[in-house]
Amino acid sequence: MMRVRRGPAFAVAAIALVALLVPLLPLADPLHMDVAHHLASASLPHPLGQDEYGRDVLSRLLWGARTSLVVAAASASLACLFGTALGLVGGFVRGVAELVALRCMDIVLCFPPLLLALLIVTLLGPGAATLIPVLAVLYAPGFVRVVYAGVLSVRSQDYVEAMRALGAGPSRIMLRTILPNVAGPLLVQFSLAAASAVVLESGLSFLGLGVVPPAPSWGLMIGAARATMNQAPLLLLWPCAALSLTILAMNALCDALRDAVDPHTQPIRLPRHARQPEPAPPRPATGTAVLDVRNLTVEIDTPHGTIRPVRDVSFTLQAGETLAIVGESGSGKTLTGLALIGLLPPAAYVSRGSAWLQGHNLLRLNDKAFRRVRGGVLAMIFQDPLSSLNPVHRIGTQIAEAMHAHFEVAHYEAKEEVETLLERVGMPDPRRRARAYPHELSGGMRQRAMIAMAIANDPRLLIADEPTTALDVTIQAQVLDLLADLRRELGMGLVFISHSLPVVAEIADRVLVMYAGDIVEQGSVRELFAAPLHPYTVALLQSAPHDDGTLPVGIRGAVPLPHAMPPGCVFAPRCPLCEVACEAERPPLVEVAIGRMTRCLRWRELA
Amino acid sequence: MAWLARRLGVAVLLVWAVASIVFLAIRLVPGDPAELLLSQGGVAPDPATVAELHEQLGLDRPVLTQYFDNFANLLSGDLGRSLQDGTPVAREIGRRLPRTLELIGVAALLAVLIGIPGGLFAAIGRHGLLDRIANRLSAIALAVPVFVVGTLLVLLFAQTLRWVPAGGYVPLADDPLGHIALLLMPAITIALGLSATVFRMTRAAVLDVAPRDFVRTARAKGLGRTRILLHHVLRNALMPVLTVLALHLGTLLGGTVLVEYVFNYPGLSGLLVDAVNARDYPTVEGVVLVISVLFVALNLAVDLLYAVLDPRVRTA
Numbered sequence: 007m008m009r010v011r012r013g014p015a016f017a018v019a020a021i022a023l024v025a026l027l028v029p030l031l032p033l034a035d036p037l038h039m040d041v042a043h044h045l046a047s048a049s050l051p052h053p054l055g056q057d058e059y060g061r062d063v064l065s066r067l068l069w070g071a072r073t074s075l076v077v078a079a080a081s082a083s084l085a086c087l088f089g090t091a092l093g094l095v096g097g098f099v100r101g102v103a104e105l106v107a108l109r110c111m112d113i114v115l116c117f118p119p120l121l122l123a124l125l126i127v128t129l130l131g132p133g134a135a136t137l138i139p140v141l142a143v144l145y146a147p148g149f150v151r152v153v154y155a156g157v158l159s160v161r162s163q164d165y166v167e168a169m170r171a172l173g174a175g176p177s178r179i180m181l182r183t184i185l186p187n188v189a190g191p192l193l194v195q196f197s198l199a200a201a202s203a204v205v206l207e208s209g210l211s212f213l214g215l216g217v218v219p220p221a222p223s224w225g226l227m228i229g230a231a232r233a234t235m236n237q238a239p240l241l242l243l244w245p246c247a248a249l250s251l252t253i254l255a256m257n258a259l260c261d262a263l264r265d266a267v268d269p270h271t272q273p274i275r276l277p278r279h280a281r282q283p284e285p286a287p288p289r290p291a292t293g294t295a296v297l298d299v300r301n302l303t304v305e306i307d308t309p310h311g312t313i314r315p316v317r318d319v320s321f322t323l324q325a326g327e328t329l330a331i332v333g334e335s336g337s338g339k340t341l342t343g344l345a346l347i348g349l350l351p352p353a354a355y356v357s358r359g360s361a362w363l364q365g366h367n368l369l370r371l372n373d374k375a376f377r378r379v380r381g382g383v384l385a386m387i388f389q390d391p392l393s394s395l396n397p398v399h400r401i402g403t404q405i406a407e408a409m410h411a412h413f414e415v416a417h418y419e420a421k422e423e424v425e426t427l428l429e430r431v432g433m434p435d436p437r438r439r440a441r442a443y444p445h446e447l448s449g450g451m452r453q454r455a456m457i458a459m460a461i462a463n464d465p466r467l468l469i470a471d472e473p474t475t476a477l478d479v480t481i482q483a484q485v486l487d488l489l490a491d492l493r494r495e496l497g498m499g500l501v502f503i504s505h506s507l508p509v510v511a512e513i514a515d516r517v518l519v520m521y522a523g524d525i526v527e528q529g530s531v532r533e534l535f536a537a538p539l540h541p542y543t544v545a546l547l548q549s550a551p552h553d554d555g556t557l558p559v560g561i562r563g564a565v566p567l568p569h570a571m572p573p574g575c576v577f578a579p580r581c582p583l584c585e586v587a588c589e590a591e592r593p594p595l596v597e598v599a600i601g602r603m604t605r606c607l608r609w610r611e612l613a
Numbered sequence: 614m615a616w617l618a619r620r621l622g623v624a625v626l627l628v629w630a631v632a633s634i635v636f637l638a639i640r641l642v643p644g645d646p647a648e649l650l651l652s653q654g655g656v657a658p659d660p661a662t663v664a665e666l667h668e669q670l671g672l673d674r675p676v677l678t679q680y681f682d683n684f685a686n687l688l689s690g691d692l693g694r695s696l697q698d699g700t701p702v703a704r705e706i707g708r709r710l711p712r713t714l715e716l717i718g719v720a721a722l723l724a725v726l727i728g729i730p731g732g733l734f735a736a737i738g739r740h741g742l743l744d745r746i747a748n749r750l751s752a753i754a755l756a757v758p759v760f761v762v763g764t765l766l767v768l769l770f771a772q773t774l775r776w777v778p779a780g781g782y783v784p785l786a787d788d789p790l791g792h793i794a795l796l797l798m799p800a801i802t803i804a805l806g807l808s809a810t811v812f813r814m815t816r817a818a819v820l821d822v823a824p825r826d827f828v829r830t831a832r833a834k835g836l837g838r839t840r841i842l843l844h845h846v847l848r849n850a851l852m853p854v855l856t857v858l859a860l861h862l863g864t865l866l867g868g869t870v871l872v873e874y875v876f877n878y879p880g881l882s883g884l885l886v887d888a889v890n891a892r893d894y895p896t897v898e899g900v901v902l903v904i905s906v907l908f909v910a911l912n913l914a915v916d917l918l919y920a921v922l923d924p925r926v927r928t929a
Contacts, residue, residue: 113630117905121867121882125635125897128889129642205758209871212760213886228764235768242768246761254756349829381835388833393826396845397925407844408834443924459834 010266014258021252025072034062036069036222045238057227057241058234061220067248069222074252077134077217078203081141082196088142089149090192094184096150097157108154111147119144123206127215137216141206145199152195156188190267197263201256208249224249295322296499297346297467302359302369304341304350306568313568315354316341317523318595323467323499328490330502330514330531332546336565338523339503343469345369346501347386348376363467382412385460389472391452395444401428401455402440408462427458432488450481454488461492468493469501474509486513507550511535516601519543522565522576525595528603539604539612542577575605583608620916624909631905632898636683639889639897640676646696646892647672670696672894683898692902693895695888702899705884710903712782713880716799716872717865721858723804724811729854731808732815733847739820747812754809763802763875770798780876799876803869807861814857818850825849852922859915863908867900 034051040060047055054063096107114122123140130136160166160183169183210216211225219226227245235242304316316338323329331339344350346361346368361368364383371379388394396404405427406420415423421440428436431454444452453473460468470489474482490513493500504510510517510531517534519527519542527540538544548559563580572578574589581588587607595605598613606612647666651658667673671682686693692702735744771779777794785792822828823846831845870882881900888896920926 113627113634117631117908118864118866118868120870121885121904124870124886125889128886129639129644208758209760212871213874225760228761232764232767235764236772239768239773242764246757246765250753250757250761253758254752257752257756347833349832351824377835377837379835380833386833388826388830390826394830396827396831396849398848398923399844407831407836407840411835411837411840445925456830459830 010259011262014255014262017255018259021071021255022075024068025075028068028072031068033065033068036061036065037220038062045234045241047238047240054244055238055240058230058238059220063241063244066222066227067224067244070224070227070245070248071252073134073217073221073223074204074207074249077137077141077207078200081138081203082145082199084138084142085145085199086149086192086196089146090153090185092146093150093153094157097154097184107150111150114143114147119202120206120209123210124213124215127210132210132215133218134216134221137207137210141199141203144206145202148195148199149192152191153184153188156184156191160184160187194260194263194267197256197260201253201260204249204253204256294324296325296327297321297323297361297363297501299346299361300359302342302345302361303357304338304345304354305357306354308353308569310569314357315523315568316345319359319520319525321518321525321528323501325466325499326493326497328493328500328502328513328515330504330510330517331520332504332507332510332517333520334505334565336522336568337520339505339520340471342520343386343471343501343503346469347380347384349386378412381408381460381465382463383466384469385463385465385467386469386471387453387456387460387473390476391449391456392444392476394456395452397444399443400440401442401444401447405440405455405459405462408459412463423462424458427462428455431455431458431461431492432484433458448481449477450484453477453481453485457485457488457492461496464496465498467499467501469503471503472505473502475504475506482509483512489513507535507546519546522571523568524576524592524605525603526577526605528595529601533602537613539598539602539609540577540606541581541583541608541612544612545580575607583611620913624913628902628905628909632684632687632902633680635898635901636680636894637676639892639894640679644892646670646894649892650697687902692899695896696893697888697891697896702895705896706881706899706903709879709881709884712878713866713869713873713882716796716803716869716878716880717862719796719800720803720807720865721862723800724807725858727804727808728811729815729847729851732812732817732854733819733842735812736816736819736823737842744816747816751809751812754805757805758871759802759806760871760875762805763799763872766798766802767875780878782877782879795876795878799869799872799878802872802875803865807858807865810861811854811858814854815850818853819846822846822850852919855918855922856915859911859918863911866907866911867904 038061040056042060043056044058044060045056046052046060049055052062052064054067057063057066092107092111096104123137123144126140126143127136130140166183169178174182207216208223208225208228211223212229214226214229216225217223219230224245228242228249231238231242231245299322300320302316302319303314305312305314315336319338319342321329331342333339341350341354345354345356348368348371350356356369359369363379366375366379368376368379368384395401402421402424405424406415409415409420409423424440425436428439433439433451433454439447439451439455444455447455453476457473468489473489474485477485486509489500489502492498500513502510502513514531517527517529517531518525519534519540521542527534527538527543529539534543535547538547542561545559545561549561551558561580566572566576566579572589574587574591575581575584575593578584578588583606585608593605593607595603596609597603598609645663647663647670648658651662651666664673671679674682683693690703692706694701695705731747735747738744767779770776777798778791780798781795783791783795828841828845831841836845867882867885869878869880870886872878873880873883881904885897885900887893888900
């Protein structure tokens, strides 16, 4: 359903109404001259005064609206008919007709529109009768393009092929399927053509090449009033204002129509309310941990209310340790990573919790302090290395940039350092590769470059968000090895976010399983794979491909929608072990052994 | 290289098509240059004199012969002579073209200086006060036609305040200050609408680039706000903006008619309008040819600029 903003539509409707009703209004004759009172100022019979021939200005102004809109509507309609026909023929007949239709339009487009109109009008003589077809020719290409594109997108679609197979003729297909599909864009195009026609008509009339005097037209009025602008500046201002306001209203209607036809251009407005996070908890005694996360909760304000895609996530990470966060998409694992580095998408925010790294609470840092942490002690690499690298800068520049952001480094030193880094991440021919652009590298090399960028400042914590998902299987193993090596050499903590259990089994020391925003199980990688203590982990293990050849088993049902979370255990609706107590309230995360946690009431039955 | 050759070939074909259409169209419509030249005060001239002038100007030959001669001359770089006063068309174009180019150039510079920073700031403070004000202003700038802007500027600054002359042109060499004073108002008139276009494009492009992954990477590196905005966001946002700007400049090449008329500025489009009115065939053809060559060249330049700005295009 199309929704158009009201304001512009009403304004244009009001102007059109004036143009329609003007013959019925009790106005003076716009052509009646009264030379004795030329340039007379406002009086009762002539509220806006009289022009250089003593004609009534108000009457001419309102009649001018009629002239403008008639020319605009007529030329836009003609262009629409002509352009639609040509676009349909070009798109459907193909071959020569297609070529001719498109190339003719190219030639029209290759010429400044005003100049083209001017040439034709000069040659054929002024007047509305020439003006309307000329403007129609100018605006036809826009319609041709819209319809042609519509035909192209439709003609290959299955249902059109099906109609053809059922014996529907081309004309029937055109009218039934294509026209309704392009109706919206055509309407937008029509409004654009009409608005532009008002501009061109007034411009040509201003030059004396459009509407022929003494017919009332805003362009003519402005042109004529120029001569007397010293004595009667108002005579100039009225038609200028009328013309500009009309175009303003029509442009606004164009924008409104375009927004309605193309809803994704419309910004989504969210209710803004002050986000008051709970008071920061005191710094815990973390011992040797590099990272200590407590009760991390992320919220997102949506038009349907606030959702909490990450709830009470707590974990610690030791230096040189790899913690994997595993879950399906929508489990909150990526948002957890982004929250730690302070790069949550605009709508999301941390509502609760703390995350201590090297004496900084990451969830409470201000922008300036966070900038020093990001890319310094804390680094992150992302899933898709191609979109994560800036396409217009060289790899070396992008790596060096990370160093310059944190330390005073001389240019040549940075350059050498970049080569060392690239060599360290196993990039062949690092000197040449430093000068390459992202699109010139393979996927694996791009991810190596991303890793080089991340370790440029010797971070204490590296968050890797699905770093191998976009890569080939053989390259995946290489990148995993590289990350494992670097973690050992640099002694940094690694948070490895993944949906793939085989990958996790290869790289992780400990695993944290997330489901619909909750941690459901945590444990060492060996224990968790050998004896899972949560039905979701069990299901996840069964759904992964097995070495022994048994077929993977899918998990029935789907992840609950964020707006409709079950009140009890979030996995209950899909759980084979679900009982009444599971649906009553959210089970707590219980520590069943040291470092071994599960959020399941019936874990003993699994053990 | 093959790509460039292909583009050049298409460009030449396009120019040839435009030139041919203009050549034929102007001869098909009523109006005889010899008659127009010889008629004085509405009196029809003597047919014998008209025929003599026809022969002298070569207009008595078959249209096809004229067409081929015309193109043969064009290939040797000769645009012919004006039917009105016999001066070489190339010389008159050479006099007028730089003035129009200067006007467009100054207008484009103003538009870029206003539109790009404006668009960047508006996008940063999206939905904020500055953004809303700038959006309203750009809507107004786009709604007021150039001749209205020009006329109102004349009314305000030339007639009422008497700061600058109402219009005209003096060469830079004769009177540098006067030259600039006369150039300023028409340039501002063109720049107003153009800067609104640049503003909107920049704003949209920045909003499009800002949520991309590589901007997130730049933030993850700990870069400062200014560096992210200029080096990562704006650098990528500029490509579509420059394309649109260049296309607009192309349409302006012949589209300054109204501004030249309002400010009595002797540029290229004024020459064309006069020539069409007098059915001065060689001048019309010459001007149209120059405009379309420049237009096509500008489009080609945009493609090359794209290759400079975007390394992905370079290797494609």
